[in-house]
Amino acid sequence: MSWIDKLKNRISGKNATYAGMLNGMTPIYNQFGQNIYASDVVQQAMKCIVDEFVKLRPLHVKEEGTDIIPVHGDIQSLLNNPNPIMSKADFIEKISYNYLFDLNSFIIPIYYTWKDRAGRLQRKYTAMYPVRPMQVTFIEDASGTMYVKMEFGNNFETIFPYDDIIHWRAQFSVNEYMGGNEFGQADHGPLLKTLQLNNDLLNGISRAAKSTYAVNGIVKYHAMLDTNDTPARLKEFEDRLLKSESGILPLDMKADFTPITRDIKLVDNDTLRFIDEKILRHFGVPLCILLGDYTKDQYEAFYQKTLEPKIIKLSEAFSKGLFSQRERNGYKNRIDFYPKDLVFMSTDQTLEMVRLLGDSGALYENEKRRSFGLQPLPELVGVRMQSLNYVNVDIAANYQLQEKKKESEKNE
Incomplete structure (x- = not known):
């Protein structure tokens, strides 16, 4: 049985209603969209960003005045070993791809609770798993507590308190709960147009390359050939062509050879480069980063423009999901993702x-x-x-x- 099949609904749902939205829409979101990952340029651009995220090192820290104190405890053990089937690098890679695909990455922390001697409820985390639900629904109960109902491809459904999950969002703008467009999805419309143009250009180049192996000339015989005799004459002509080391093919008066000249137009390098860079700009990845031929200044610009805002949101999402408000504000606990250098x-x-x-x-x-x-x-x-x-x-x-x-x- 899968780990997620062992999860139980946290609420019955009898007294729950859809969470309110100011625009009047029902907060149900499907994670469907056209597959942009079929493009090799998209794959390479995503990989550039994900490879940088994998270098990050998550650390549980506390603030004491102006100093940052590392905390080596259960939370740090969880960050170093997220779950039994994933290493730390695998875990970061998985949540990063979900983030880039859907602009919403969900992580479910698994924990158990108990009460200490003072009667305070304590929590111990044992694992955390990245999930990619097919549909998410935001609901709230009579007390105003927010919950998230997740539906998966195997028809499994479960409900979590929103405060108990880690939700890493991108382009959090027009929707009140999800990153992306007003429907809580990644808006790939403009990118798909560019990808279609790129696909058309590549198909044109493929057809042009294949045409070089098509008919190269016409052999005209000055006599009426029998239908059965034509293949033999053609085989004789091809044999002469293959045996000619000088490149000169002798013909008698019986036949004339007329070559077919072609003027094949291929796409120029500037056009192909423009299309590639247009796709890369969608992800904020310069061509020099993709090729690995960048200077310190170019990488600095890539980090500040593309990576740093995402890393800040990642740190805050983990801090909010793993610590209560009292732990964050009162005891200054947080999760920081440190870059390699x-x-x-x-x-x-x-x-x-x-x-x-x-x-x-x-x-x-x-x-x-x-x-x-x-x-x-x-x-x-x-x-x-x-x-x-x-x-x-x-x-x-x-x-x-x-x-x-x-x-x-x-x-x-």
Whole structure:
């Protein structure tokens, strides 16, 4: 039995109604659409983004003043090992593709609860699974609690409290609950037109290539040939053509050969490049990123424009789904997804920045590590180092006078 078949409905649904929407629509959404993934350019563009997401490292942290403290507990274990059938990289890859396909990625955390000695309800997470329901319906009960009913391809249905799931949305604009268009779906209309144009061009190139293997000439015989004799004469002509090493084919007075000239028009490189870049712009992936031939500045622009907003929303979606409001606001718990390295500066620029701010005591040691994309360490929490080569400007004059006095006394 699948893991999802073991889930039980959290509410009976008897007193539940559809969640209200200001535009008067019923909040039922189908995740259907034309398959844009059939395009090789779309596959490559998505893969560029997903490959960058896979490099992210999720970390459970708490804020204490200006410092960020890593928390090594059940939540971090869940982030490192999401479920028995997926590694951390597999999990991030799966939710990222769902996010790009549907502009809505749903993750279901599995947990059990108990009451501690003080009577407070505690929760322990055991796994979390990415799901791609065929239909989702937003409903609420009499108390105003929001629920999500999910229907899957095997006709399985289940209902979750909306606060208990992780919902990562893209293009959250005209719809009140889902990312995408007003129907909660990815609007692939403009992209499909470009993909159709690209497909037509590729088919034209294919037909042009095949035409080079078509009839290349006409052999005219100065006599009436019997129907049974025509294949033999044609075979004789082909044999002569194959045996001619010089490229010159001798013919007698019985036959004339008339070649067929072709003027095949292929699509120019600029047109093909324009179509590819038009598709890539839909996903925010420059051609240099796709080809892997990019500079530091180009990757920085790609990160800031395409990746960073999605990573911020991913972190906030996990924080909201795994922590209660009290845990987030009161105890400052959150989930951060750290990139592999700092993309805003070159390595030399980062080293210079850390050296200048670090020597003056303006950076905590964990902040220095984070500048290079490294995880903060518990033993460095609250540790701040300062170089003795610096002095406060208010006492600099007195310091210099004392040094001169010491030097004068030494000389005497």
